[in-house]
Amino acid sequence: MGIGPALPIIDSEPAERADAARNRKLLLDAAAELVRTGGADALTMDAVAKQAGVGKGTVFRRFGNRAGLMYALLDESDRKLQAAYMFGPPPLGPGAPPLERLCAYGRARLAFTEIEGDVRRAATDNSSHYGGAPYNLTKTHVSILLRQAGTPGDIALLADALLAPLGAALVLHQIRRLGFTLEQVGDNWEALVRRIVPATDARHPDDNRTVE
Template identity: 85%
Template sequence: MTLADGGPTERADAARNRKLLLDAAAELVREFGADAVTMDAVAKHAGVGKGTVFRRFGNRAGLMYALLDESDRNLQGAYMFGPPPLGPGAPPLDRLLAYGRARLSFTEIEGDVLRAATDRPERFGNAPYQLTKTHVSILLQQAGAPGEISLLADALLAPLDAALVLHQIRVLGFTLQQVGDNWEALVRRVVPATAQ
């Protein structure tokens, strides 16, 4: 038996342990920030041995990536199955703009985890990024955007990168609203006026 992504099915006890560890890590991130979360702290908070955390996630980056994946699945569910304008049923441009706003909101909430998890060089080939890129690519195609859609999708996703958004908010002093407004203006420049 396999999961939808082709990987092996997780045993019930392994799934419970994974959830226990991710819940402990998420609570520590909320309380202390991602930079302060260690494998030791997660193990202690979850009431397991440190080896269990390492076996499950490999290293701290793997743990942060798993937290990102869990949160990203929630966002994916919203844009794949949720109500419009983020979910199906709205015009492509409205959905694309709603996606950007949702991604920015997600970044503000999970920003430290996103930044810590996305420091991995293989992030652009991983499933969450590829699914997100596919979603944005489809909306760009449906909206009639000209040019190389794959490159255009990467270009529109880059300003939504967690590390950049956190820098813009925390260091440069912009608000999330300003960052979102700028992203929307960029999208509107890319999508033909006829689709708007």
């Protein structure tokens, strides 16, 4: 029995000066608030500058363009979710059975999608999304939990199959067009997970490592 490598952490940016880090947080908080209240269409460089109380040039110098701003906003969101499932309390973080951690992950991802779904849909509406670091890290996390739970079958394909229903485009369609609530979508995803994953309390002491 060997222990595989721990989950990789999304590549961190070069260390920033304290004032630069504060400015970045100010701008991203402003962007997040705009998306939360007005959706992706509200996310413009002018609007972020006004919301943050800075000049438009400051936003352009920091992010380059609207696409860069969207990427930075999603990157920040991904980092928060990653920190929660790697280091946070159970059931999302280490310490709970793999099955319960998987269910908690889906709920957490859906909660983020409800707020930033339009931005995420626009940013991930291409095949390159599946080769990017955020998706691969998420897939690695789900794959580890599937293995820890003793799930039979092709783990890589199962991980993709479980992540597909959490995609922003589908979730927004289910909520806005089909009339389902976020709770219903989450309940359905959890039911799917529980059909696939064996119910067991067995887990490796270090939940972020694979057992081979």
